[in-house]
Amino acid sequence: MELRHLRYFIAVAEELSFRAAAARLGVSQPPLSTQIQDLEYELKTQLFLRNKRRVELTAAGLAFRDHATAILAQVDEAAEQTHAIGRGQIGTLDLATTGSVLMGPLAGLIARFRLRVPEVQVRIREMPPLEQEAALHARKIDISFLRGPVGDPDLVTELAWEEKVGVALQQSHPLAVNERIELSELRNEQFVFLRVKNSRFARYLKECCIEAGFDPNITQQVVESYSLLSLVAAGLGVALVPEAAKEMLRPGVVYRALVEPAPIADVIMLYRSDHSAVVNRFLDETRAYFLVSP
CATH class of the missing domain: 1.10.10.10 (Winged helix-like DNA-binding domain superfamily/Winged helix DNA-binding domain)
Known part of the structure; x- marks a missing residue:
């Protein structure tokens, strides 16, 4: 029959x-x-x-x-x-990122995706960048959103959105009167920094300082960008932070852009080449989202 x-x-x-x-x-x-x-x-x-x-x-x-x-x-x-x-309209999508990336437009992107593809369950996991890469290889997550650079040749790297690096400093700091600050003007400052040992992005920022003519005097190191702002507010130093940190400024702390060419804090998507239809649908939605969103 x-x-x-x-x-x-x-x-x-x-x-x-x-x-x-x-x-x-x-x-x-x-x-x-x-x-x-x-x-x-x-x-x-x-x-x-x-x-x-x-x-x-x-x-x-x-x-x-x-x-x-x-x-x-x-x-x-x-x-x-x-x-x-x-078609990628049903399934589960596991995203990994850091708290500082979530301060940017990622939350809006996820909210739009859930409206457009409601039968896909989106799960967000916050973890350090190196753990995200390991989780991708172990197939525990589908897409990682992090700040470059990334040097894993076995994973696909794609730009999600562009972002600049600026400096967070106390409002009473002499340089705070400037709209833009030369990176080299910070040579004599004490820095609060992302943990250099665990963050490629932190190592990149340190290299940018060295290229500007000085080795930054790093007095405190933390895991997340929003923790830097608390240390700046306490007067423990200045911090190089992504532009999205402007949304999380503490009272008495200001954000100032750096004179071009400034370091970048671009957010990239990292994923496996053998990804699922759900991942492919999310990637397409992400590309469309940032074509029309700032």
């Missing part, structure tokens, strides 16, 4: 006319009659009473109609669900 037999049977059962059923199915009447006869032969039961004037379902035909209808509905549902999974 094939699905074709069930579809032909349902058409005849609903039309109670072989001619009308054949027209509905887009087939000629003799092959349709043959398929119904084959089905009755396989079931060893007559499904229709036929004469020149009318077609009626037998008692067995009535019972089989209910079963056939349910089977075809399940098949259609399975096909639709499979198609939706293939």
Whole structure:
């Protein structure tokens, strides 16, 4: 018995006319009659009473109609669900990021994706960058959002959005009167810094200082950018922070842009090349989002 037999049977059962059923199915009447006869032969039961004037379902035909209808509905549902999974409209998406990245537009992107693809469950995991890369390789997460640079050749790197680095300092600091500050003007400052040992981004910022002519005097090191702002507010130094940190400034702390060419804090997406349809859908939504969003 094939699905074709069930579809032909349902058409005849609903039309109670072989001619009308054949027209509905887009087939000629003799092959349709043959398929119904084959089905009755396989079931060893007559499904229709036929004469020149009318077609009626037998008692067995009535019972089989209910079963056939349910089977075809399940098949259609399975096909639709499979198609939706293939389009990335159903599933689970595990994203990893850091707290400082979440201060930017990522939350808005996730909210829009959930509205557009509501049957995908999005789970956000906050973890250090190096742990994110390990989690990608272990297939514990699908996409990592972090600040570059990243040097893993086995993972795909794609720009999510551009961001600059600025300096956070106390409002009473002499340099705070300037709209923009030369990085080299910070040579004599005490710095609170991201933990250099654990952060490629922190090492990059340190290299930028060295290229500007000085080795930064790092007095305190923390894991997250928003912790830097608390230390700046306490008067423990100045901090090089992503532009998104402006949204988290403490009282008495100001953000000032750096004179170009300034260090960058671009956020990248990191993912495996053999990603799922759900990941592909999210990547497409991300690319579209940042084409229209600042």
